[in-house]
Each structure stands twice: as C-alpha cells, then as structure tokens.
Amino acid sequence: MRIVIFVLVFTCFNPLYATSSKIEDVFNVRPYLLYKSRDQRLLNVEVNRDMTLIIEFDEKALMRQSVVQKFKKNEMQRVLIRSKLCSISNTVNIYDDTRNLLHKLSFRDSCIEKDSSPSLEFLSIGDTQTFHKKHESVASSIVRNPDVRNSSFLLNTGDVVDYGNNYSEWLNFFKGADKYLGYFPLVAAIGNHDYARKKSYLLKKNPKYFRKFFRWNNDHSKNYVAINSEYFKLIVFDSIFEILNRKQQKEQWRWLKKQLSIAKEKGQIVALSLHYSPYSSAINTLGFSAAKLRKRLVPILEKYNNVPIVISGHTHIYERSVKKGIHYLVNGPAGGHAGRAVVYNHRKEAIAYKRTYTHYKVFRDYIELKTYTSDGEIIDQTDINLRSFTFR
Numbered sequence: 001m002r003i004v005i006f007v008l009v010f011t012c013f014n015p016l017y018a019t020s021s022k023i024e025d026v027f028n029v030r031p032y033l034l035y036k037s038r039d040q041r042l043l044n045v046e047v048n049r050d051m052t053l054i055i056e057f058d059e060k061a062l063m064r065q066s067v068v069q070k071f072k073k074n075e076m077q078r079v080l081i082r083s084k085l086c087s088i089s090n091t092v093n094i095y096d097d098t099r100n101l102l103h104k105l106s107f108r109d110s111c112i113e114k115d116s117s118p119s120l121e122f123l124s125i126g127d128t129q130t131f132h133k134k135h136e137s138v139a140s141s142i143v144r145n146p147d148v149r150n151s152s153f154l155l156n157t158g159d160v161v162d163y164g165n166n167y168s169e170w171l172n173f174f175k176g177a178d179k180y181l182g183y184f185p186l187v188a189a190i191g192n193h194d195y196a197r198k199k200s201y202l203l204k205k206n207p208k209y210f211r212k213f214f215r216w217n218n219d220h221s222k223n224y225v226a227i228n229s230e231y232f233k234l235i236v237f238d239s240i241f242e243i244l245n246r247k248q249q250k251e252q253w254r255w256l257k258k259q260l261s262i263a264k265e266k267g268q269i270v271a272l273s274l275h276y277s278p279y280s281s282a283i284n285t286l287g288f289s290a291a292k293l294r295k296r297l298v299p300i301l302e303k304y305n306n307v308p309i310v311i312s313g314h315t316h317i318y319e320r321s322v323k324k325g326i327h328y329l330v331n332g333p334a335g336g337h338a339g340r341a342v343v344y345n346h347r348k349e350a351i352a353y354k355r356t357y358t359h360y361k362v363f364r365d366y367i368e369l370k371t372y373t374s375d376g377e378i379i380d381q382t383d384i385n386l387r388s389f390t391f392r
Contacts, residue, residue, distance in 0.1 A: 026051065028074060029174045031094060031103055032181040035216050042216060043079040043092070047071045053102070054095040057081045076212050105182045120232045120362040121150045123184065124273070126157035126313025126331030128173055129193055135176035135335030137374040138355055143179045145376060148359045153227075154184040155234070157313035157331050158191025158275030160214075164207040165197040174213075176335065188214040189236050190223040191275040191314065195243055224252055226259050232271070232362055233263045237297075239274040239312075241289050253296065260304040267392045269362060270307045275314050279328045281341035281348060282315035301326055305390045308367060309360075315339050318356045318371060320380060321347035325388050329369070332356035350380040 028046040035042050045053070055067040071077050081092070092105040123142065128135045142148060161169040174181065194210045215225070223238040238244065238252060263270045278293035279285065301307045302324055309327045316339030318332030328347075332354050333339070341351065354373045358380075361368040365387060371380040 026096070026102060028171060029076070029213075030178060030181055031079075031092075031105065032174075033105075033185045034078065034214075035185050041081040041092075043081070044076055044213065045071065045079055045094075046076045047073065049073050052097040054097065054099070055079050055081065056093045056095070057091070078216075119364065120152055120229060120360075121148070122153050122155060122234075122360050122362075123148055123151045123357055124155040124157060124311050124329075124331055124360070125334040125357045126275075127159045127191070127316055127333040127336035128156060128176065129159045129162045129169075129191075129333075129336045131335045131337075132172045132176040134333075134355055134374070135173070136179070138334045138357055139177055139179040141372060141374045141376050142357055143183060145359075145372065147370075149183075151184055151359065152229075153187050154180060155273055155311065156186065156188040156214075157273055157311055158189045159193040159313060159336060160188055160191065160210070162193050163196050163198050164194040164210055167209060170209050170213060186214065187227065187234065187236065187273075189273045189275050189312075190214075190238055190240060192240050192242075195240060222248075222252070224255065228268070230266075231268055231364070233259070233266075233268040235259050235270060235272045235307075237272060237274040239276040239289060239293065241292055253300075257300065257304075260300070260306060264304065264306050264390070264392060268306070269367075269386065269389075269391060271309050271311060271360075271362075272301070272307050273311045275312060277310070277312035277314065277319075277328055277330045279321040279323065279345060279347050280315045280317065280319055280330055281343050281345040281351060282317055282339050283342050284315050285343050285345070298323065298326075308384050308386055308389055309369075311358075317341060318350070318352040318354055318379070319345070319348060320350040320371075320382075321345060322349050323347050325385070327369075327382075327384055329358065329371075331358065332371075332373075349382075352379045354379060 026047050026049060028048050031043050031045045033041060034044045050073050052070050057065050067079055069079060093101060094103040095101055125138060161173050163169055190210055195207050225236045227234045276289045276293060278290055278298055284290055307326060311329050313331045315330050316333040316336050319330045321328045334355055338353055356371050356373055358371040367384040369382050370378055372378055
C-alpha cells in the first residue's frame with residue numbers, strides 16, 4: 001500500500017495579522033493554511049453558498065498571482081498557491097467575483113539557513129473539544145504572546161472535538177481557533193473523540209471530518225503522517241488502538257520504525273505526537289492503550305534513540321515525565337473538562353491543573369520548552385539536552 005508523506009520545509013510561518021472585512025461573512029470556516037512548503041501554500045476554504053472567489057497572493061509586492069476558483073456551498077475545497085520567493089512579507093487577499101474584499105491573511109515568511117538558531121519553533125495544544133470559550137481564551141493567549149510568533153506550525157494532540165461525526169462541533173472548533181488560524185499551519189493527531197459519535201461513542205471507520213480538516217494526502221486508510229524539514233521530523237501517530245485492526249496496527253508499527261530509520265540516516269531530530277500517553281498520573285495510565293504504548297512504543301524509541309520528546313493529550317492534566325532522557329509531555333486541556341491525578345507517577349517532573357499551550361525551540365544541541373497557561377503564566381520550562389541522543 002502506498003504511503004504518502006508530505007515533506008514540509010519549515011520557513012517560519014509568521015503572520016502579522018488575519019482580518020476580515022465587514023462584508024457579510026460567506027465562510028463556514030475562515031480560510032486557513034493546511035500546509036506549506038518552500039514553493040507551495042495550501043489553503044482550506046469552505047463557504048456557505050455557491051460562489052466564485054478570487055485569491056490573490058502578493059509576495060513582497062514584487063510578484064502577484066491570482067487564483068479564480070468556483071466553490072460549492074458547505075464543501076471544503078483547497079486552494080494551491082505556488083511561491084518562488086523567500087519573502088519578508090506576504091499577503092493573501094480573498095475577494096468575491098465583484099472584487100469585494102472578504103478576507104485577508106498577512107504573514108511573514110523568513111527563510112532559515114542551515115546553521116540558524118533556533119532551527120525550528122512550534123506550538124502544541126490538546127483536547128480543544130468541549131468548552132469553546134475556554135479554547136478561545138487559549139487562542140487569545142497564543143496570539144498575544146510575542147515569544148511564539150516565529151512558530152512554524154501549531155500541533156493539536158487530538159480530541160479536537162467531542163463527537164467527530166458532529167459537523168457543528170467542527171465549526172465551533174474553528175470559531176474558537178479563529179484567532180490563530182491565520183498565524184500557523186495546523187497539524188493534528190487523531191483522538192478517540194475525533195472518532196466518536198453520540199450514543200454509540202466510537203466509529204469503526206475513518207472519521208471524514210477529521211480527514212477533511214486535518215489531512216492533505218489522498219490516502220483515506222491512515223491517520224498517521226510524517227512531516228520533515230532538513231534537521232527535524234514530526235511523526236504523527238494514531239494511538240487509538242481500539243479502532244485499529246491487527247493489520248492496521250502492524251502496518252503502522254512497521255511504518256514508524258521506517259520513519260525513525262530514515263530520520264537517523266538524515267540526522268534529523270524527531271518529535272513524536274499521539275493522543276494517548278504512556279506515562280501520566282491520570283486513571284488512563286492503567287488502561288489498555290497506555291500499557292500497550294509502554295510495552296511496544298517506549299522500547300522502540302529507546303532503541304532508536306533519536307526521539308527526545310513525545311507530545312500527547314487525553315488525560316486533561318498538564319504533565320511532563322522523563323524516562324531515559326526522553327520527555328513525555330501531556331498537554332493540559334485547551335477546551336476539555338479538567339482532569340485529576342489519581343495514580344502515582346514516579347517519572348513525573350512537572351504537573352499542573354491548567355489550560356495550557358507549549359512552545360518549543362529546536363536547536364542543534366537542545367530543545368527549549370516553555371509551557372504557558374491561558375493567562376500567559378509560564379508554569380513549566382526546561383532544556384532537553386540532545387547530546388545523549390544519536391541522530392546518525
């Protein structure tokens with residue numbers, strides 16, 4: 001089976017602002033950047049009526065291109081914009097067919113050289129699912145924080161919504177996320193609630209809305225993906241084992257080992273993201289999935305020794321644990337119910353019952369990590385020493 005891997009060259013997506021005119025809002029979901037590479041930008045757009053949009057991309061006021069595209073009501077469509085310049089500033093203007101400005105994205109694109117420091121920055125949040133106003137408060141804190149503006153992407157570690165087959169919940173998620181939508185490309189690991197439907201709880205097939213909003217390839221049989229830059233790889237893993245059959249699990253484990261081997265050949269620093277965590281103080285750590293991760297995943301990571309950080313969610317408690325130098329970070333709930341610790345976790349180095357987001361700066365010798373609350377308070381920070389890992 002063919003695996004499609006999107007290769008992303010991180011060039012510091014760093015918008016200055018995202019605004020909308022006072023013209024009647026025609027968007028179900030405001031346009032956002034699904035991914036970018038050195039020469040491409042892919043926007044996701046969904047409108048609430050049949051219409052034609054004109055998308056203009058202006059690179060440093062030196063090179064302008066227009067895309068004219070017809071859109072169908074309530075149907076997510078993608079707009080591919082090609083870029084040839086390493087620009088200081090870029091602008092995307094979206095007009096209707098009468099040239100009324102409907103939406104504007106303005107961002108800074110700076111090219112990163114091989115030896116620049118830091119080589120990459122990114123953000124993570126998780127469990128945005130239930131209380132959209134709480135999620136919005138985290139989003140507001142992110143865009144107010146000047147220290148995170150150079151982040152190349154924002155990672156959501158799953159449970160994006162409460163019930164994955166409920167379309168209105170996805171629209172509510174994007175309303176809560178609106179403040180950062182124009183700032184960072186969105187990457188997500190799938191959570192158990194993203195598979196879920198009311199009454200029966202779990203779907204036995206891939207959730208169409210999750211894939212519609214968070215996956216860019218055409219392989220509908222998988223929810224795992226790898227994203228690469230020259231010195232960094234993000235591996236997004238599907239840890240919802242109760243949904244995956246034996247064949248799917250076997251394929252994914254084989255794929256994970258292959259990705260870790262490729263990363264070692266290229267000398268890449270690897271971050272792994274998944275929804276469930278192998279280590280936590282929550283009741284979930286006693287469950288089947290966490291036990292399986294400790295039995296299967298942790299030995300693989302320790303063997304390859306090129307994954308200094310694992311980023312997850314699910315427990316609704318912010319927590320960071322360490323085993324053999326690998327940091328296992330669990331995001332606090334950006335929008336979910338607050339969790340509580342009921343199990344002793346002897347690997348725990350930090351814990352907080354707060355709504356959080358975490359900012360990462362990846363250098364060649366260490367990763368700088370800072371975790372903020374929705375009020376902007378730093379509640380955890382550390383430098384992860386990379387010298388004990390082997391990246392080749």
